[in-house]
Amino acid sequence: MKTFEEMAGLSPSGAREVIRRKEWTGPTAGLAQGYVQANLVVLPRDWAFDLLLFCQRNPRPCPVLDVTEPGYPTPRGIARGADIRTDLPKYRVYRDGVLEDEPLDVTDIWRDDLVGFLLGCSFTFERALVEAGVPVRHIEMGVNVPMYITNIPCRAAGRLSGPMVVSMRPVPAGLVSKAVTTTSLFPAVHGAPVHAGDPQGIGIADLSRPDFGDPVEVRDGEVPLFWACGVTPQAALMASRPPFAITHSPGYMFIGDKKDSEYSVF
Amino acid sequence: MKTFEEMAGLSPSGAREVIRRKEWTGPTAGLAQGYVQANLVVLPRDWAFDLLLFCQRNPRPCPVLDVTEPGYPTPRGIARGADIRTDLPKYRVYRDGVLEDEPLDVTDIWRDDLVGFLLGCSFTFERALVEAGVPVRHIEMGVNVPMYITNIPCRAAGRLSGPMVVSMRPVPAGLVSKAVTTTSLFPAVHGAPVHAGDPQGIGIADLSRPDFGDPVEVRDGEVPLFWACGVTPQAALMASRPPFAITHSPGYMFIGDKKDSEYSVF
Numbered sequence: 001m002k003t004f005e006e007m008a009g010l011s012p013s014g015a016r017e018v019i020r021r022k023e024w025t026g027p028t029a030g031l032a033q034g035y036v037q038a039n040l041v042v043l044p045r046d047w048a049f050d051l052l053l054f055c056q057r058n059p060r061p062c063p064v065l066d067v068t069e070p071g072y073p074t075p076r077g078i079a080r081g082a083d084i085r086t087d088l089p090k091y092r093v094y095r096d097g098v099l100e101d102e103p104l105d106v107t108d109i110w111r112d113d114l115v116g117f118l119l120g121c122s123f124t125f126e127r128a129l130v131e132a133g134v135p136v137r138h139i140e141m142g143v144n145v146p147m148y149i150t151n152i153p154c155r156a157a158g159r160l161s162g163p164m165v166v167s168m169r170p171v172p173a174g175l176v177s178k179a180v181t182t183t184s185l186f187p188a189v190h191g192a193p194v195h196a197g198d199p200q201g202i203g204i205a206d207l208s209r210p211d212f213g214d215p216v217e218v219r220d221g222e223v224p225l226f227w228a229c230g231v232t233p234q235a236a237l238m239a240s241r242p243p244f245a246i247t248h249s250p251g252y253m254f255i256g257d258k259k260d261s262e263y264s265v266f
Numbered sequence: 267m268k269t270f271e272e273m274a275g276l277s278p279s280g281a282r283e284v285i286r287r288k289e290w291t292g293p294t295a296g297l298a299q300g301y302v303q304a305n306l307v308v309l310p311r312d313w314a315f316d317l318l319l320f321c322q323r324n325p326r327p328c329p330v331l332d333v334t335e336p337g338y339p340t341p342r343g344i345a346r347g348a349d350i351r352t353d354l355p356k357y358r359v360y361r362d363g364v365l366e367d368e369p370l371d372v373t374d375i376w377r378d379d380l381v382g383f384l385l386g387c388s389f390t391f392e393r394a395l396v397e398a399g400v401p402v403r404h405i406e407m408g409v410n411v412p413m414y415i416t417n418i419p420c421r422a423a424g425r426l427s428g429p430m431v432v433s434m435r436p437v438p439a440g441l442v443s444k445a446v447t448t449t450s451l452f453p454a455v456h457g458a459p460v461h462a463g464d465p466q467g468i469g470i471a472d473l474s475r476p477d478f479g480d481p482v483e484v485r486d487g488e489v490p491l492f493w494a495c496g497v498t499p500q501a502a503l504m505a506s507r508p509p510f511a512i513t514h515s516p517g518y519m520f521i522g523d524k525k526d527s528e529y530s531v532f
Contacts, residue, residue, distance in 0.1 A: 049315040052322065056330050057343060064322050077323060079423065150351050155343065184531050191531070265450050265457070265531055 026230035050158035059234035097241030151203030162236035316424030327498035363507030386455035417469030428502035
């Protein structure tokens, strides 16, 4: 096994190579620093139009970075030479919307009709937040970001529908504007918050009990900011129950060849 | 027939109503001022995934504002109550990639398998340019913007491929940065220029002979700026020859209910 420090300094293709050999089976946060990471959703061709349209209609939670050709496992737009069947440390396999397995490799269940979607991840704008002087609590605490199912409906597309999932980061009141403008400049990876303060207003009863990830402390003088989250399409898939689907395991992302900075407006 | 001044002050639904009654059959630039206008491409369901994927892979020239349900003519995301079969002043009908007709209404040739794509239009950022103090030559001259077929390849998607088409606006050298930053803030409607100066570098031999639209003067001290253009998907359709397609006639756009300002990052 490699160490985190070794993995952090690798190129994207180098990190993927290590993961492919299963010499790294942990979460990917901080690996190949400065390069984009992506959520993965794989569906049969028959469902691909529904998901692509769902993403187009809900671009804040579902920013599409790349889509593979049916049966072909390389997302050529963001990583030539990559293989989405082997290059993530951990996968989730769903049948009829039910989680069935969490393998380290999905080559043996790959099919010729499968289409892979690579969707933007907040890791990209979190780096920009830190560089802009906005503290990111869950990074400081070394835990996963807290995520909540809201009462904000997504626009349906074909057989797919569901509520928006958001991630939450508490920000000091004086830095709220900085957090908004900084993430606004990354419209291709969730962009600005969809909601600021007032968790009840979007159907969140208790911030200390997230639906996914880990709770974080919200201190006096801090405002909880809510960003659209890439878990949204997975929630829609689980609700809509396609016969077969593969996703990444939360936190175990795909590493692409593009730099985070390429997704900024400026 | 209504006058331009009457049309400019109407709401989007009011302008569409007049157009639907064919009491306005001219170009739409300046109508329902402040509201978004869109390019239209209509294709059979069988081709819709290819086009949606082509747009996802080429977001600068092909920014998708809305997609209709198969057979259903209302783009609910940007204009509830609208009808894309009647609400544009002029259409183009293609069979096997060949322009066959240019009717004022397409209700009689509508089919249950047709899907409509509404794509962003540079009218949205031109208003922002003028407000930022950047002169827009073709508006000053009262002509259509000049457009050119480049040697920049689009990423292919399924059966669709083709070169990027760009629009050109000459900008005084001291205002180039202002033009870039202003249009950067509209990533959903073409965003910043894809090329500045050096027309030969993208395969444009003679600026005075555009492939579409009208030529405009480029004065001493001005730099030609090139933006990705919404004619790109039409060029790909003509090259790829789907059996049936409907588009707007250039300049005769769809008027949506969203404000131009809603497409700005800030």
